[in-house]
Amino acid sequence: MSAVETSSKLDAKIPAGPIAEKWTRYRFENKLLAPNNKRKFHVIVVGSGLAGGSAAATLAEQGYKVTCFCFHDSPRRAHSVAAQGGINAAKNYQNDGDSVFRLFYDTVKGGDFRSREANVYRLAEVSSEIIDQCAAQGVPFSREYGGLLANRSFGGAQVSRTFYSRGQTGQQLLLGCYAALNRQIKSGGVTMVTRHELLDIVQVEGHARGIVTRDLKTGEISSHAANAVVLATGGYSNVFYLSTNAMGSNVTATYRAYRRGAFFANPCFTQIHPTCIPAAGDYQSKLTLMSESLRNDGRVWVPKKQGDTRKPREIPEAERDYYLERKYPSFGNLAPRDIASRAAKEACDDKRGVGPGGRGVYLDFKDAIARLGKDAVAARYGNLFDMYNRITGENPYETPFRIYPAPHYTMGGLWVDYNLMSTIPGLFVIGEANYSDHGANRLGASALMQGLADGYFVLPATIAQYLAGFKGLVSDTRPAAFREVEQDVKGRLEKLLQVGGNKSSASFHRELGQVLWDKCGMSRTEAGLKEALGKVKDLRERFWKEVRVPGRIDQLNPALEEANRVADFLHMGELMCHDALQRDESCGAHFREEHQTPDGEAKRNDQDFCYSSAWEYTGDDAVPTLNKEPLEYENVKLAVRSYK
Amino acid sequence: MDLTLNVWRQERADAPGKIVSYDVPGVDEEMSFLEMIDVLNERLIEKGEEPIAFEHDCREGICGSCSMVINGVPHGPQPETTTCQLYMRHFKDGDTIFVEPFRAKAFPVLRDLIVDRSAFDRIQQAGGYISINTGNAPDANATPVNKEASEAAIDAAQCIGCGACVASCKNASAMLFVAAKVSHLSLLPQGQPERYQRVLNMVSTMDDEGFGACTNQSECEAVCPKGISVSYISRMNRDYLRASVSTPV
Ligand SMILES: Cc1cc2nc3c(=O)[nH]c(=O)nc-3n(C[C@H](O)[C@H](O)[C@H](O)COP(=O)(O)OP(=O)(O)OC[C@H]3O[C@@H](n4cnc5c(N)ncnc54)[C@H](O)[C@@H]3O)c2cc1C
Numbered sequence: 087m088s089a090v091e092t093s094s095k096l097d098a099k100i101p102a103g104p105i106a107e108k109w110t111r112y113r114f115e116n117k118l119l120a121p122n123n124k125r126k127f128h129v130i131v132v133g134s135g136l137a138g139g140s141a142a143a144t145l146a147e148q149g150y151k152v153t154c155f156c157f158h159d160s161p162r163r164a165h166s167v168a169a170q171g172g173i174n175a176a177k178n179y180q181n182d183g184d185s186v187f188r189l190f191y192d193t194v195k196g197g198d199f200r201s202r203e204a205n206v207y208r209l210a211e212v213s214s215e216i217i218d219q220c221a222a223q224g225v226p227f228s229r230e231y232g233g234l235l236a237n238r239s240f241g242g243a244q245v246s247r248t249f250y251s252r253g254q255t256g257q258q259l260l261l262g263c264y265a266a267l268n269r270q271i272k273s274g275g276v277t278m279v280t281r282h283e284l285l286d287i288v289q290v291e292g293h294a295r296g297i298v299t300r301d302l303k304t305g306e307i308s309s310h311a312a313n314a315v316v317l318a319t320g321g322y323s324n325v326f327y328l329s330t331n332a333m334g335s336n337v338t339a340t341y342r343a344y345r346r347g348a349f350f351a352n353p354c355f356t357q358i359h360p361t362c363i364p365a366a367g368d369y370q371s372k373l374t375l376m377s378e379s380l381r382n383d384g385r386v387w388v389p390k391k392q393g394d395t396r397k398p399r400e401i402p403e404a405e406r407d408y409y410l411e412r413k414y415p416s417f418g419n420l421a422p423r424d425i426a427s428r429a430a431k432e433a434c435d436d437k438r439g440v441g442p443g444g445r446g447v448y449l450d451f452k453d454a455i456a457r458l459g460k461d462a463v464a465a466r467y468g469n470l471f472d473m474y475n476r477i478t479g480e481n482p483y484e485t486p487f488r489i490y491p492a493p494h495y496t497m498g499g500l501w502v503d504y505n506l507m508s509t510i511p512g513l514f515v516i517g518e519a520n521y522s523d524h525g526a527n528r529l530g531a532s533a534l535m536q537g538l539a540d541g542y543f544v545l546p547a548t549i550a551q552y553l554a555g556f557k558g559l560v561s562d563t564r565p566a567a568f569r570e571v572e573q574d575v576k577g578r579l580e581k582l583l584q585v586g587g588n589k590s591s592a593s594f595h596r597e598l599g600q601v602l603w604d605k606c607g608m609s610r611t612e613a614g615l616k617e618a619l620g621k622v623k624d625l626r627e628r629f630w631k632e633v634r635v636p637g638r639i640d641q642l643n644p645a646l647e648e649a650n651r652v653a654d655f656l657h658m659g660e661l662m663c664h665d666a667l668q669r670d671e672s673c674g675a676h677f678r679e680e681h682q683t684p685d686g687e688a689k690r691n692d693q694d695f696c697y698s699s700a701w702e703y704t705g706d707d708a709v710p711t712l713n714k715e716p717l718e719y720e721n722v723k724l725a726v727r728s729y730k
Numbered sequence: 731m732d733l734t735l736n737v738w739r740q741e742r743a744d745a746p747g748k749i750v751s752y753d754v755p756g757v758d759e760e761m762s763f764l765e766m767i768d769v770l771n772e773r774l775i776e777k778g779e780e781p782i783a784f785e786h787d788c789r790e791g792i793c794g795s796c797s798m799v800i801n802g803v804p805h806g807p808q809p810e811t812t813t814c815q816l817y818m819r820h821f822k823d824g825d826t827i828f829v830e831p832f833r834a835k836a837f838p839v840l841r842d843l844i845v846d847r848s849a850f851d852r853i854q855q856a857g858g859y860i861s862i863n864t865g866n867a868p869d870a871n872a873t874p875v876n877k878e879a880s881e882a883a884i885d886a887a888q889c890i891g892c893g894a895c896v897a898s899c900k901n902a903s904a905m906l907f908v909a910a911k912v913s914h915l916s917l918l919p920q921g922q923p924e925r926y927q928r929v930l931n932m933v934s935t936m937d938d939e940g941f942g943a944c945t946n947q948s949e950c951e952a953v954c955p956k957g958i959s960v961s962y963i964s965r966m967n968r969d970y971l972r973a974s975v976s977t978p979v
């Protein structure tokens with residue numbers, strides 16, 4: 087069907103056989119490593135969020151020697167801790183017709199047909215075991231009165247398969263994983279190295295053999311060698327400066343690996359969440375997500391008149407535009423994430439936005455309170471109303487919420503094959519850091535599932551295949567390659583400290599974020615992306631002339647850490663724009679204005695773009711090379727995603 | 731509004747520290763406390779001075795990174811609110827605000843407002859888990875959990891590990907922190923097999939790490955951003971007593 091040719095540099099290594107048997111067969115046919123042999127292999131895991139923490143703990147349980155790094159002061163603080171809503175699993179506890187195939191189908195369709203079927207099926211297959219594992223660890227999931235696990239529904243699915251722990255599912259899953267990790271730290275299986283930041287990876291004879299880190303307490307640069315390296319370093323939404331991600335989330339690990347030869351897949355697939363609290367002013371440092379569930383009872387509107395500065399309650403009904411209800415009569419306020427986000431942007435671009443800077447829309451509970459009563463609304467959403475009140479000082483029982491879309495997840499990431507190995511042999515990538523399962527759009531409650539699937543179940547099985555090729559333990563950091571990379575890393579940090587300009591790195595980061603948000607955010611055009619490419623390049627040049635990084639290399643120096651991350655974001659922004667420009671179609675979260683249906687929905691072009699784009703680094707200022715992995719749909723029929 | 735900030739500055743763990751005073755004009759009341767410090771830091775950088783080092787990440791009150799003693803109170807004046815969720819509308823023009831690190835013998839200062847809380851991790855490593863390897867778990871619904879116990883376990887499990895409880899206690903005791911984990915696990919059926927060994931191991935590590943004794947002042951509960959109740963301390967004490975009596979020496 088597809089005219090796309092596979093790049094000779096990509097081999098997805100998808101096992102043969104029917105989709106439902108691939109994973110079982112793969113495990114059966116694989117070589118087994120005897121436990122006493124596993125002790126001879128050393129694995130470095132970078133990251134201790136859901137993906138990295140679960141991988142490090144499980145590998146150590148199986149007998150490998152593991153060293154786990156994170157830049158946080160404790161594994162418990164990884165960004166995963168902030169996830170609220172829940173985690174999907176095809177348990178069918180509600181007996182509402184769920185199955186592995188249905189979860190697989192929903193995920194492929196939700197991703198707008200830009201993910202690899204075999205990987206997604208495996209994800210759906212292991213989902214159920216994740217819940218068993220977490221419950222056994224003592225993760226306190228919310229329960230029904232009978233004592234069994236409770237479920238809720240989430241977007242993009244007609245069944246109830248989301249497990250949760252009040253509004254803090256990420257925290258509880260992460261603490262479960264942290265506990266498993268602690269048990270291995272105590273028994274000596276895992277050496278945990280906190281407050282260390284990976285600044286580059288090292289290859290010996292074409293294989294990943296270690297990493298170079300900076301000790302964030304002392305500034306010491308050091309090398310660490312292993313038989314294999316696993317990156318579980320999270321996503322890069324902070325390239326936009328303002329996002330719902332934690333302040334420290336960054337792209338350095340994956341971008342540095344890309345520079346060393348790991349291909350970066352679909353970098354322009356970034357998800358914008360429609361319901362976040364808008365920025366209050368220039369000093370805004372991050373954005374806070376408000377659960378999407380508010381759209382069940384709240385009504386979204388803006389004034390009909392441009393530049394209307396009246397208070398919301400002073401604007402009569404007739405002068406309000408309930409634009410979601412008007413434009414999408416069948417879905418109304420529950421229009422899907424990408425549609426709702428773009429519609430809010432349109433209203434604000436039309437100068438009808440509300441709040442500071444006109445970047446906000448109202449989400450109004452007036453009618454819901456009249457219909458259900460204040461108490462019923464409080465019972466459903468009270469904690470969200472309180473959170474909003476704490477942050478904005480406004481009372482949403484009396485005045486409508488102001489919301490605005492914000493970047494919050496990156497589907498793009500390092501390209502990996504079925505084994506979760508990147509194009510650098512021995513370099514594995516798991517969790518949000520890889521690109522594997524969500525295609526052009528991720529469904530709610532599927533990121534926690536993917537991180538834990540990768541870490542607890544998939545990677546520990548696939549990495550064994552790679553390690554089976556070794557004779558013994560790798561722990562030697564003497565090869566010259568380590569010295570060269572160390573020198574590189576030091577040189578770059580020193581260069582940052584020497585620029586000696588008078589602007590903070592945050593000021594450049596803010597500018598970068600604005601350019602990307604305007605031109606490579608919710609909607610994109612050829613002209614806009616070309617303009618952005620020029621602007622990002624200029625910005626990067628100015629950064630290296632005008633930035634000021636105080637302090638020294640050999641001390642705890644948060645300003646240096648930040649500048650170093652911003653320097654990588656300044657490259658990452660360019661890579662995203664190249665990808666968005668090249669993908670001359672709309673799909674999922676990637677909306678090219680040139681390609682839309684008459685009612686403004688994304689219009690895919692399967693004839694020419696049914697592939698994953700894997701970008702290959704060719705130089706800091708050169709245009710990267712595109713490698714294509716065509717996507718074959720044998721089990722789910724390629725179809726138009728419809729919300730009607 | 732215009733503020734004066736008196737901030738603890740200390741270059742390294744082994745260097746002496748002191749309070750340094752900064753004028754911070756033009757603070758917007760919509761700023762969070764940390765954004766106000768961001769603004770001050772950017773001004774310092776532009777002037778070629780060293781910014782104030784402080785710990786933070788999620789800025790949503792869940793990761794437990796932020797840790798400032800504001801006008802003598804860990805996380806400042808608002809109840810059940812972390813430093814990152816504190817907004818400047820709770821201060822007024824002309825205020826002088828003191829900002830210091832979470833202090834305790836077991837939390838040495840690394841730089842300015844950043845302290846080393848790794849002792850908390852070591853307490854968790856001593857027993858804050860259920861021993862179950864990946865892949866060995868029974869079906870999740872095979873073990874129903876009474877809803878009341880499950881809700882109480884969630885209440886305890888909400889601890890974000892920030893250390894405000896320690897910073898507020900005149901003895902720098904970590905009892906609330908340890909009790910939260912011990913209670914979370916002992917309330918669940920999955921936590922029973924290791925229940926008594928766990929409490930002994932965690933409490934003895936807590937003592938070894940240099941945290942002080944609990945004298946029931948309840949300051950910890952008052953500053954806990956998650957409102958974790960001191961009743962969990964009594965709960966832990968009961969388990970501890972039972973464990974000490976029944977464990978062969
Ligand atoms: C506000 C919010 C709510 C969300 N809610 C949900 C939800 O309800 N359900 C859902 O499924 N998903 C949700 N998500 C998405 C989900 O939380 C994340 O995708 C997921 O937790 C990522 O996990 P991870 O392990 O891949 O990475 P992270 O948790 O980001 O962990 C990254 C780790 O890598 C380390 N690290 C990074 N770089 C380096 C480096 N250079 N050197 C050393 N260490 C490094 C960090 O220290 C950290 O330990 C939400 C996301 C946000 C922002």
Ligand code: FES
Pocket residue numbers: 785786787788789790791792793794795796812813814815
């Ligand atoms: S920064 Fe995460 S709790 Fe304050």
